[in-house]
Amino acid sequence: MYDFDELERRVHACTACTLSETRTNAVPGEGSRTADLMLIGEGPGFYEDRDGRPFVGPAGKFLEELLASISLTREDVYITNMVKCRPPNNRDPLPSEIEACRPFLDRQLEIIEPKVLVTLGRHSFAKFFPGETISRARGKERPWNNIMLYPVYHPAAALHNPKLRSTIEDDFSRLPSLVESATARQAGPVEVPDETKQLSLFD
Numbered sequence: 001m002y003d004f005d006e007l008e009r010r011v012h013a014c015t016a017c018t019l020s021e022t023r024t025n026a027v028p029g030e031g032s033r034t035a036d037l038m039l040i041g042e043g044p045g046f047y048e049d050r051d052g053r054p055f056v057g058p059a060g061k062f063l064e065e066l067l068a069s070i071s072l073t074r075e076d077v078y079i080t081n082m083v084k085c086r087p088p089n090n091r092d093p094l095p096s097e098i099e100a101c102r103p104f105l106d107r108q109l110e111i112i113e114p115k116v117l118v119t120l121g122r123h124s125f126a127k128f129f130p131g132e133t134i135s136r137a138r139g140k141e142r143p144w145n146n147i148m149l150y151p152v153y154h155p156a157a158a159l160h161n162p163k164l165r166s167t168i169e170d171d172f173s174r175l176p177s178l179v180e181s182a183t184a185r186q187a188g189p190v191e192v193p194d195e196t197k198q199l200s201l202f203d
């Protein structure tokens with residue numbers, strides 16, 4: 001088992017999938033390593049690849065607004081992505097790329113042990129509950145191991161769509177009470193699903 005500094009070193013040096021060949025910077029994630037609230041997006045985009053930081057483009061600005069609406073800053077939460085390197089032309093990450101990058105996300109979950117895990121968009125939601133649609137699942141908390149998982153739309157999808165925008169704003173407004181109730185309920189260490197279960201995500 002390795003610590004968070006070693007995790008970041010490994011991400012920056014990683015060549016486990018072909019996204020390493022086209023990235024400018026790997027983007028491990030950033031924020032509080034003891035955060036109660038962790039957010040997982042899909043993958044770095046142009047600005048994130050350029051700066052080596054998650055959610056720094058227009059969608060990131062919107063995410064900061066959403067956090068501010070519940071009196072939080074980026075420093076209060078931990079923000080990362082399913083894949084740590086940018087897919088070319090911002091295409092969707094491939095299942096094989098998500099699988100190659102999975103150990104890093106699993107280790108982040110083990111170390112941070114968030115109370116509430118917000119999945120941003122369909123890919124990060126599908127890691128935990130494959131086969132369900134984000135439009136039906138969003139805004140409904142559910143347990144996953146010892147964490148309260150809470151799916152919402154991706155900020156990029158909601159950025160220019162007034163209907164989705166108000167939906168994601170409403171969904172974020174519930175987060176403080178979810179963190180409070182998850183904190184009251186949570187006990188014991190985070191368990192990472194076994195390999196067999198993980199592999200079935202992409203059947």
Ligand code: SF4
Binds near residue numbers: 011015018020085097
């Ligand atoms: Fe490694 Fe993940 Fe980057 Fe692929 S996306 S090269 S698995 S860090």
